[in-house]
Amino acid sequence: MVWVPSGQFEKGSNVYPEESPIYSATVSGFWIDETEVTNDEFAKFVWETGYQTEAETGLISNIQLNQLKLNVPGAVVFQKPKEDLKSNSSFDWWNYVPGANWRHPDGPDSSIEGKGSFPVVAVSYMDALNFARWKGHSLPTEVEWELAAANGSQDNANTWQGEFPYLDEGKDGFVGISPVGCFAKNKFGLYDMIGNVWEYTADPWTEDKTLDKRKYHTIKGGSYLCSPNYCKRYRAQAKQPQEDQLASNHIGFRTIKRTHFNTIKKLKEKL
Template structure:
């Protein structure tokens, strides 16, 4: 695989102009209207809780399917605390109201840093997945569209909003936006090792966070895609798009939505194999460089026939500058208790 770092302008140009082809390695599906019966909250007071994860030795990369997930390795992870849920619209709004922060999608791209992008792709906006209609050719270059005015407040574009969705995960968040929130909260983003260890919930070596049964088997365990992607989402899990956080059972550590719903940012730079050192992609270039960061967890767009990255070992390279309609995050920090015992904070 080529470099892990690259000029921002070239990275964004390739993804935006080609409808985010890089996300084809992930799993994608457009925001869809929810059935009327679906609740706007499932949380029962869980939002804001933080869970202590004990120190331990775990096998990362276990159950690998794709080459970038290998090799499996034993790793010692220090104790830490992690948010029980993905950061929600309500939580992110509190940060914005306290600081006046504006996300990259709200600000747009600076011409000096992104001179090779057309003006239409430097305006404030973000990337939204657009489902192909019946009979249309299934083509990743048509699925993703840069939508001017799309951002965390307007996830499908300026005519959409998040009214009634306070407990949904915030989306259209770039890595720098997630880090800014974490800094404000006195926290940080998890490393890939921390995230995967927490997602396994104590089930070391299992393919899924709950064991070996596929997500489609039995009672829904996560917000993923059921049916033939990208044409038919049967919504057997109750949702055709994003779900409020904590609508499904917690894993063994008491964490919600570590599988599906939204991809989650990590602190770690993306490399393949995972232990390789990041390298520059043209140090002679005058443009700033941005790492590909590791995204984990899959999203509500992941299907058995396309992506299947709803596993702890799965990993995806995401431009740090780029937020989308299926990217979110959660934060980590020091253990809440000196012993580092797992608890529900």
């Protein structure tokens, strides 16, 4: 984990309405995972606890997507549409795929074999929270996450180059998700705070009063699907809502540790 010292920063932006207002936020220091949680790390959690994710157990039958009830285990998967079917509708490139889960993030025929260092995806908010608790950690608040992502740049991140959603030119070296730690660290020594995969935070989504804040949490950081022509959310200030139980193949997470490690840090500083 990497230490992020206490600090004050200007949170938010005026790029998108949900990112405003801009205000001064003060955050106590904390430890945070250097990278997004990987497939290998999540596999260890599953091996030691027997845990099954929500995408594997089918506990999402109360969620509706495109007016269709989801009553079979699975996750939402990005699927590049055919270029001759030009459309601005996300319904054309997002599909609920039965059998998709963290072991098979792109569908039942996909695999994470040989991808132990890739960030785990197709996990729900509760899956991420349970992993964090198993580690004795927490999920970061939105403010903690944004401070940790300070000074991040899309120039050092896995994002989409080309016309989204039809052509990812892979100029950054990757088409799709990359292993963790392939791009430059930010000033705190953290990898992939911007791009690669969105990350869950502990904060409910409260920006849209039409959404039940008990069922949505805030995700931060953008992903490999963020592009200049469609989604300029490869920034520390960017955020979106995500249904708690609906796993997706472009969302992962990292964890933080507060009190115990903070105490150790203070003791070391006194010595």
